[in-house]
Every structure is written in C-alpha cells, then in structure tokens.
Amino acid sequence: MLIPNSARSLRGRLALAVVALAVTVPLTACGSDSGSSSVGAGKDGLVPVTVLRSNGAIFESLFIAEDQGYFKEAGLKVTIKAGAQDTSQNAPSIINGEAQFAMTDSSGFLKGAAAGLPVRIVTGLQSAQSGGNPTDGLLVKKSSPITSFADLEGKTVGLAALGGTIQFITEYLVQKDGGDPSKVKFVALPTTSLNDAVTSGKTDAVFSFGAFYAAGKAAGLRSVGNGMNELPGIPQGLLFASQKYLSSNADTAKKFIDAVAKALTYANAHPDAVRAIDKKYTQLPADFIESSTPATLDKTINTTVMRTVITKMNEFKLLDAAPEDSALYWDQAPVTTGS
Template sequence: METSRNPRRRTVLILTALAVTGSLTATACGGESATATTSDGKAKVTVLRSNGAIFEPLYIAQQQGYFKDAGLDVTIKAGAQDTSQNAPSVLNGEAQFAMTDSSGFLKGAAQDMPIRIVTGLQSATTKTDPTDGLLVKKSSSIKSFRDLEGKTVGISALGGTIQFICEYLVQKAGGDPAKVKFVALPTTSLTDAATSGKTDAVFSFGPFYFAGKDSGLRSIGNGMNDVPGMVQGLLFSSRQYLSKNGDTAKKFIEAVAKAITYANQHPDAVRAIDKKYTQVPAAFIDKHATNYYDKTLNTTVMRTVITKMHAFDLLDKEPKDSAIYWDQAPTSAGE
C-alpha cells in the first residue's frame, strides 16, 4: 500500500526520467516524421488505447470504415497500464497517437514533453448519471467532501486525476485538501477497504463503483460529473509528427469524430466492443448505460484543472495552452 499526502517529488522524478528517455530515443531514431504507407497508398497509423474504457470510438471508426474511407490503415494496440507512460512510445515513433486523461497528459506537458492533444474522447457531463465517485459505509459520519478532513481515502493511484478531483471537491466544499490522507490500493480492493474500515472512504469508478454501491456503500456527490467539462479521455501525438503529417492527423481526428457521433447514437455497438475488449462481465455491460463521448476540449475547465493541480502540488508548473493543444484540435472555451 502506497501512502502519500504530497507525491510531487516522486511524480516529478518519474516523469523527468520518462522525458529524458523519450527525448533520447526520439533523437536517436529521428521519431516518426514521415508517414509510412501501405502498398495501396493508405497512411499507416498506430494508436495506443487505454486498458480500461473510453477507447470504444477507435474500434467503431475501424468497424464502420471511417479510417479506411479517410485513406488510413490504423492499428489499435493496448498501451501502458498507466496511460501517462504512453508518451515515450509516441515520441520515439512507435505509435503516432495515444490515449490518456487530463492529469496524465498535463504531467508530461509540465515536463516540457513535445506532445499535443489532438482530440477529446470523453468529458465529465451532467448528461449522464455518475459512473465514479466517493463511497463510504452507510454508518459513516462523512456526509460531504468537507468531512474528509483528517480522514484516509483509498484511491487507485496517487497524484493523478482521482486525487485531484477529491482535493478539488474538498476545497469546493470549504475544506482543506492538505488535511486529507490518500493511500494507493488495487482497484479491486477499494470496496473491501471501505467496508472493512481500512480506509474512511474510497473513490471508485466503473464496475467497481457500482459493485461498491451494490454491496451497501453510500455514495457522496456526483464524482467527476461535479466538474462538467473536465476531460476524462483524450488522444495526443508528438509535435514533430503533427508538424510533418498534419493532413494525416486531421483525417484521423475527423474519423474519430464520426465514430464518437455513431457511438452516442448506437449504445449496443459500444456494448459489443466492451464485451470483446474488456474483462467486465457481459451481464454488467448490458445492465448499465454506456458512456457519453465528446470530442470537444473545454479550455476553460482545463485551465482550472491546471491551476488547481499546481496549487495542490500535483503539477510541477502550469503549462501554457500553446504547449497543450494542437492548433487543429476541437477546442472550445465553453459557456
């Protein structure tokens, strides 16, 4: 069990090592600056997906022929378990695009990695019911995020999106995030940690969140949906690849955008992909609503996330927008 109130030093050291490794490899190999093509002239593209979810539009774009119609030959591969570690593979040309979440990308951007977001895949929204959130025992004295002061919260990883959302909601409720202790636990152990009293609360997600509620745990708030517009899934590429292959990248994100629209209109297609590529039981997949996908990157909310992550000591510095988004990415300042 890993415990930390301030994982900043550990995070910075890891990311610095990744940045150096990626930069050296990209320099040695020259990166993937020129688009490889198939014998019939299609541009070859490799994209690294997450191991959990939100990758469904990628497979839909493949199944519905959107990539093929755009003149692309796309290979989808499972990336690193921690998606923030996909950056070196993109920098050295092993893949042209990769998935991660807000904090995963921002940590790389804060370390001056030459990577840029090309499109969103999913953002927190009030259009759907929560699929993640804080769970406590029914008898717990914790009634709001403010009550987490002096308490221990179990999360799947330190220093990432989940720790950020907990600290942000504690502060929003009038509490002091610095007084909350976080411990890293296996995702599969979160429910047991809360029910056994090993932790005062846990922040869980997906099937584990619903399993925790089914076991009798009580949820507080609406999870990440309490920060509408926060990017939960995105695709990024290297600045070098984008500068040399802008047309290919544009075709790629346009195909993904078509797939996002299709996914939102055809939930059964999403369920079929989840049954094939995840380890979630089919009965659970059929029982619950599918994700709502969104290509739009809300720059206003992202800036709030950046500012707060830095204030909470989860980011070494605040990267500028010019170091975050590709100039062709679907950005919006929101309402």
C-alpha cells in the first residue's frame, strides 16, 4: 500500500507508542525493573546487559566487542538481539527494561524524543561523511528517467521504514534540488527486498544502505546523488538507553560505550572482521561482501547537524515537536558541536 507523507499518520503512531508505554511501564515497576534500578553482577562476576541491534547494518561493532573480549574485559555479559525492523520501535523495550541499549538512527531516535519518551543517546556508531564514497543512496533502474531528487515528485520510493532518517534525507534532498517533498509517495519494504522492488518496477526508486546499497549498484541499478553524504555528520547509526537506567547505572553504561568505542576503532583497522560479521548476519552473497569496502565507523554525535535534522523534520511534519538538546544526549555521550 502506498503511504503519503502525512503528519496525521505520524501522530497516530506516536500516540500509540505513548499509550503502550503508559500501560507497560507501571506493570514492570511491580516486578524487577532493570530499566530503572541498579543492576549487579551475576554469579560469573559480570553485569548482564542486553542490546537490541538493527536488522540491516552498522551493528558490526557490537559483535566485534563481544568477539574481541572488550565487553568481558569491562565486566559485562552482553546479549545482542535483533530489534524491530523499524528501530524507532525499540524504545518501549528500553523503557520497560527488556533491554538496556538499542540501536536506531538519528530520526528514529528523534521520533521518541519528540513524543517525550525518557530516552537518551549514549554513543554514535556511524555518521555520513563528505568526500567519501556513499554507503547509502537512491537507486533506480538504468533506464529510469529519474536523474535528480526533484524528479521524485509524483513517484513511489521504497524505504526500509517510514518516518525515519531515510525518509527525512529523501525529502531533504528533494527540497534541496528544488522539488516538493510532499508530492513523493513512500512504501515500507523489508531491507532485503528493496533492490528487487525497483528492479521489478514495484517502485520507481528505493533508498538503500550499507552492503545492500552496494549490492544494488553491482546488480546494475543506477545511483542518484550521494545519499546521506549530502548532509555530512548526520548520524546513520547510534545507541540509546532509558534516562532511568543511565541515572542508576552510569558506571555500567560508561563501560559499555567505552567497549563499543574500542570495537569501532578495531573495525576501522580490521575490515576483514567486519566482513566476517556481515557474512554471518546479512543475507548478501559472501563473494560480494568479500569484495566490498566497509564504511568508516565513528562514535561522535554532531549536535549541530542533529539540530538541522530536527528543524527540517519538523518542517516536513515528520516530527510534531522540536526537542531541546537537554532531552537528547546523555551527559557522558561523545558529542561535538563542530560544523
């Protein structure tokens, strides 16, 4: 079903999320609420932590931290689980204490923050870079008349999830090219089905990312523009936690993000380790992964770029409110205000 970009549908989803939290949070408070109380070490001497990863990409550093023993060295026993397809929907699990950390992207997090959910960014994982080779972007068939984002007016674009960073950057680039983003139609599809959708003509274009984007180009699809690199510094992957968990478990949280930071550094220096994880956890052909160049990972969150994202998402009616920085970042998160 084709879904137009509408504020009404977004408000409905956020309202449902808030209602769900209002029901579930009191229930967990009657039992052991690991989202708000201090969590001690188990019999093995390690503090248990559960993190929800994305289903598509940028989760490699979590497995590297596990494989290289960084979590164990920090005194943590980390369980890595696949989260929701739309990572913005991981917030209820974080607030209820079902998991302590979760992955999402910039817009996915902002949807929860704009709804007043008590969550905070703890670290970045990857951000767009100027001058580098795009790791995401718009893909069309070679014969497509679409040559710019402005050409998407009246067209259908496939996305892995609606209302998130990918929809935002698509609308941002349509406007930047002089088009009207409200005239673009979006449809949500499984990440693994995006390239097939545009190849078969189910959609006019798709916005793909990571290894799936590279696979689409290798299969003969044509890229338009430079994807998120058109807005350098926009977070493509980040980790967040509940405010209550952070206030009661700051030491554990700091150990966790420091271990992830070590893994990011290791991943950048050892691309074969990243490829090995992609072979295990994605559905892409091993020979393709072997020939690909992994993206550069970075823990830093650029608050100036995030403010641009907030302002524009609010303008595009993807956010009903523009949350202040004090409602976004943990006080120990690696942030920068650089342009």
